[in-house]
Amino acid sequence: xxxxxxxxxxxxxxxxxxxxxxxxxxxxxxxxxxxxxxxxxxxxxxxxxxxxxxxxxxxxxxxxxxxxxxxxxxxxxxxxxxxxxxxxxxxxxx
Amino acid sequence: xxxxxxxxxxxxxxxxxxxxxxxxxxxxxxxxxxxxxxxxxxxxxxxxxxxxxxxxxxxxxxxxxxxxxxxxxxxxxxxxxxxxxxxxxxxxxx
DNA sequence: ACCATATGCAAGTATCCACTTGCATGTCAA
DNA sequence: TTGACATGCAAGTGGATACTTGCATATGGT
Numbered sequence: 001x002x003x004x005x006x007x008x009x010x011x012x013x014x015x016x017x018x019x020x021x022x023x024x025x026x027x028x029x030x031x032x033x034x035x036x037x038x039x040x041x042x043x044x045x046x047x048x049x050x051x052x053x054x055x056x057x058x059x060x061x062x063x064x065x066x067x068x069x070x071x072x073x074x075x076x077x078x079x080x081x082x083x084x085x086x087x088x089x090x091x092x093x094x
Numbered sequence: 095x096x097x098x099x100x101x102x103x104x105x106x107x108x109x110x111x112x113x114x115x116x117x118x119x120x121x122x123x124x125x126x127x128x129x130x131x132x133x134x135x136x137x138x139x140x141x142x143x144x145x146x147x148x149x150x151x152x153x154x155x156x157x158x159x160x161x162x163x164x165x166x167x168x169x170x171x172x173x174x175x176x177x178x179x180x181x182x183x184x185x186x187x188x
Numbered sequence: 189a190c191c192a193t194a195t196g197c198a199a200g201t202a203t204c205c206a207c208t209t210g211c212a213t214g215t216c217a218a
Numbered sequence: 219t220t221g222a223c224a225t226g227c228a229a230g231t232g233g234a235t236a237c238t239t240g241c242a243t244a245t246g247g248t
Binding site: 189190191192193194195196197198199200201202203204205206207208209210211212213214215216217218 | 219220221222223224225226227228229230231232233234235236237238239240241242243244245246247248
């Protein structure tokens with residue numbers, strides 16, 4: 001298991017989440033193509049695959065295998081921990 | 095500069111934020127003492143000092159020097175990026 | 189069956205990062 | 219001023235991690 005914070009520590013993984021937020025249910029190959037063209041991401045298939053594993057272990061990505069394709073889905077629910085752990089407080093007026 | 099996500103990637107730094115959320119305006123020594131006793135944190139002064147630098151560079155901690163003391167304040171506003179970047183979406187009913 | 193496609197696995201490498209160690213600087217109290 | 223206290227600085231070390239490389243597995247189309 002990987003904690004959500006560590007999963008979010010890498011910018012490539014954050015861009016992957018951005019891309020899945022824009023278009024859910026993508027295969028590894030789709031993601032590679034769209035990340036390269038739309039986000040200027042020059043990562044290899046293996047690199048992205050490993051990032052997806054980390055995201056899945058952190059619960060931020062859910063997957064579903066159909067035939068030889070594996071589809072990836074965004075799951076934002078683990079972000080709730082971050083949203084609630086340090087509640088927004090009124091800024092100290094100086 | 096350190097990005098907010100990287101700053102949050104370390105559990106020790108997250109506990110420091112917890113402690114500052116509970117009691118704001120602490121010196122390095124106060125933080126060391128309270129982290130050790132209340133959070134079971136066994137980190138050295140230098141380690142915590144370096145963590146505070148990272149948190150400050152990420153904008154999560156603000157500091158104020160008075161005499162030989164340096165006080166640390168929590169600033170949760172950088173968390174807004176995380177709150178808003180991947181908005182909560184309705185879970186896909188399966 | 190065959191081949192192209194889509195993905196998985198695992199070892200190696202290079203960089204990053206948390207932590208230590210040792211010393212330096214600066215402030216207050218007597 | 220002297221000494222104790224609070225913090226700062228910087229080089230070194232071990233472990234984690236992002237990425238590569240090369241091969242393996244599996245599915246579908248013809």
